[in-house]
Amino acid sequence: MTRQADVVVIGGGQAGLAAGYHLRRLGLDFIILDAQAEAGGAWQHAWDSLHLFSPAAYSSLPGRPMPVQLGEVYPDAGHVVGYLTEYERRYDLPVRRPVRVTGVHQDGEFLRVETDMGVWRARAVISATGTWWRPFLPAVPGRADFSGRQLHTVEYRSPRDFAGQRVIVVGGGNSGAQIAADLAYDTDLTWATQRPPRFLADDIDGRALFDTATARRRALEEDRTDTGGVASLGDIVAVPPVRAARDAGRLKAAPMFVRLDRDGVVWADGTRAPADAIIWCTGFRPALSHLAPLQLRGRRGHIATTGTRAVDEQRLHLLGYGDWTGPASATLIGVGRPARDAAREVAGMLRA
Template sequence: MQETGTGQEAFPAAGGGDVDVLVIGGGQAGLAAGYYLNRLRRDEASGRSGPAPSFAILHANREPGGAWQDYWASLELFSPAAYSSLPGYQMPAWTGQGNPAAGHVTEYLSRYEARYDLRVYRSVRATAVHAAADGEYITDTTRGRWTSRAVISATGTWNTPYLPQLPGAELFEGRQLHTADYRGADPFAGLNVVVVGGGNSGAQIAADLAPAASVTWVTRKPPRYLPDDVDGRELFRIATRHVRALAAGEPSPGTAASLGDIVAVPPVREARDAGLLQARPMFSRFLPNGVEWENGEQSAADVILWCTGFRPGLAHLQPLSLRTRNGAPATEPPPATRSADSRGLFFLGYGDWCGPASATLIGVGAAARETVAAAASAAAAHPVGSPRP
């Protein structure tokens, strides 16, 4: 059964297999990890290093591109193509207006995967990771069982949206959707839409909807726009400077959060300047046909669109009974985000707790390099197939 990429190995007849390092997730973080694992293999072939770990990447989706293939068409990157690339291969130039659109990123990730002939196995969802007594990991999937000495969890957050619960939600007769459900403005034409969320997704979707729908944008606190000249390059620079200062025991020079919460990409900037992004405070409860504020004012609503973020998709790790800190698994500090409870388990690409800007195209490369080095070291301590202690 041929999977993807020129020369990609077929599945064993029964599915699953044995590898040194198993990467769970084939989006941008998983591909960045694959790049560095593949480079270890090239270094071994050229005699520049010792044996490289065997590896496989499991991807739940049928097509390449990770979550980017599910984003709305008008979504664009915070930075130009030249500053939005994974390690080793620069994103091709974008010829449209503004910064690259989501579809351009999906195509880039597909090319990236093929360029490096990465071992990506598709339509394979990891359902449970178990720690065996001999230090191996047993990963059950929808298409067989995998054994490995190290696991890099890179499943992202897209499939675990967060929806707050407010009084009266069960009475609301309209639709409640999330950022993950949004594909464009056309289905909402002429409707009353309440967009909830003061981050980038909330601002971008409210701006996208404004010409087609009657939009009420609500946020828990007044929206804070970053300076108009701040883009993804500057955000990554700020995040890196912050982490390096802390690692050196120096005071932080500040984080991007000190500047604002919303990157003023051109569509957001245009809607803001046209007066179309007038945020209101959060409503207090649902009504059957709308929402109500603390002061008793009511507004009609056909749709509530929650742009309230995501949580790490880590259900496959429940059998490991990992501790949590501040809502995330307990880990050793970056750059290689190793589990504090399971020495061969690593996290990549979920957010800044996995390395500065590690949830972005430009930022995940550095975290992936360190994570792969640590995972390869863990696997080398007892490669799959070696005699048991």
Template sequence: MTGHADVVVIGGGQAGLALGYHLRRTGLTFLILDAEDAPGGAWRHAWRSLRLFSPAAWSSLPGWPLNGGETTYPGRDDVVGYLTRYEARYELPVRRPVTVRSVERAGDGVLLARTDRGDWTARMVVSATGTWRHPYVPHYPGREAFRGAQVHSGAYEGPESFAGKRVVVVGGGNSGAQILAELSEVADTTWVSERPPVFLPDEVDGRVLFHRATARIKALQEGRAPEIPAGGLGDIVMVPPMAAARDRGVLHARRPFARFGETGVVWRDGTATGADAVIWCTGFRPALDHLACLDVVGPDGTVAVDGTRSVREPRLWLVGYGGWTGPASATLIGVGRSARETVRRIAAELGAEGGQGVPTPPG
């Protein structure tokens, strides 16, 4: 059974919804295939206490602001609720749960998306799967022999199960800092970071970082050396929970350990620290396994793109994976710009032949 649409979007998180918002205005037939059981994308899997480091007004998708204005920093549940309402507000054609197993060349100028719920042909496919399904854990000698728990931040839910335990938190970015701050209230924590964490001034938040990232990309595109702002680009935003942890004196990181032992970690000077658990706040890589048949994913795990369009397969587009698909495109506010430009280019190529926005169902 095969259905057809002008455009198939793979992924129903923030990137997929931003694309849907703009596609609704083109007249092209399209649908969004989402592997999740409910709206919210990767935000559904974030830890309960997560706080955005941009105010609500700077954490919104195109067309409709997230409630909270300039002074409220939304939490995970706020974002999930917002994405749920956004999808319904714009009546976006999301089908879930649908897992796209592969995207293949099908002849006749179309791509074929094979799924567990039937197959779809499309004149253009936009991959917007993000990174959550591809967590990254660096190699450390002896990791397999460690008898304690190991949890990636993508699976971390909250501090309760770690109360009274010795926990090593690995990762010096905002995720590692926020999780460390929370755990330090109930557990004996050790923070590990590749380099000393950089804490931004209290008045600097995601708005400033967004503007800095945009200016940097623009300078590179124009062949200019990017200006380094006072304080650098920075890392960690001092949202209220972080400021409270600073006041408790717990925001001190150590350089990486040398290896694991069965009951803890061994430092480069040969000393050891016992640990009951390690939490890996070491990031994610693009989730692109479904593109293997197209042979477009490079050794670094990314796809060569012209803007957001695949160089090797021009019917394929990629949105929301980070800087290589557009400035700040992995953020709520940043992905709107990448989505708008992607849809503009797709519509310019297909628009004259587009339908009325309703895809042909499988059958």
């Protein structure tokens, strides 16, 4: 069965909903296709203790402030799922789920969106699939030899699953620090990072990070000196659990090991640490396999964009993949502006 819409949005998480909000305001005919069975995007799959970096007032999608969560300064993932679910209902966004997009193809004046539930023909496509669905695992020698349990951030849920075990957490970003802090009290923890952890000042939260990213974008647009953006401040937001574990002396990082063996990890000087489990908090890559038929990737696998629009396919916009497609666009507070810009460009193209 083939159906048609002016715009197909691929992904019904925060980026897809923000796009839908602006497309609705512009009066466009659109559909949002989401592979998940329920609303809430990747937040519904997060670990139990995950909280936002910012208070609710600074974690909102366009048009609808996030309500305060009682008893919490920084809302937890469950609260975010509830907010996204209510946001989708409030604006009556046309989300169809579960629908998995398998490929986007050029089809004359249309883009053909093939799914496991049929085909859509669209005059424009906004890809908003995020990164959660494509975890990255580094090619560390001996990884296949380790006899214990290995998992990525996406599979971690609770310290209860590792109580009393020897656990290696790998990664010096926010997820690594938060999961290491989660495990710091009930496990024999080793936290391994490529470089010494860089904690941001304790008073910096997501709102300050968004402002910093925005200031960098403006400086670059105006040909002023690059401020360095968020990277100039540090790598880890000191949310309360991370701060508590750090201040208690339980969050000390070891250098990155050079290989694994059957029993654990090995450092360059031959030092070994036995382990029952290794948790790889080693980041993500954009989930873009559905765009492969368009053959837009360069030699490094990157799709060239101007703002959110693909340079080599004017009918395609990419939204919510990080600074690549808009400052802080992988965050709740940051996705609103690039979503608005993408919707306006799509509207301009369709009405030309």
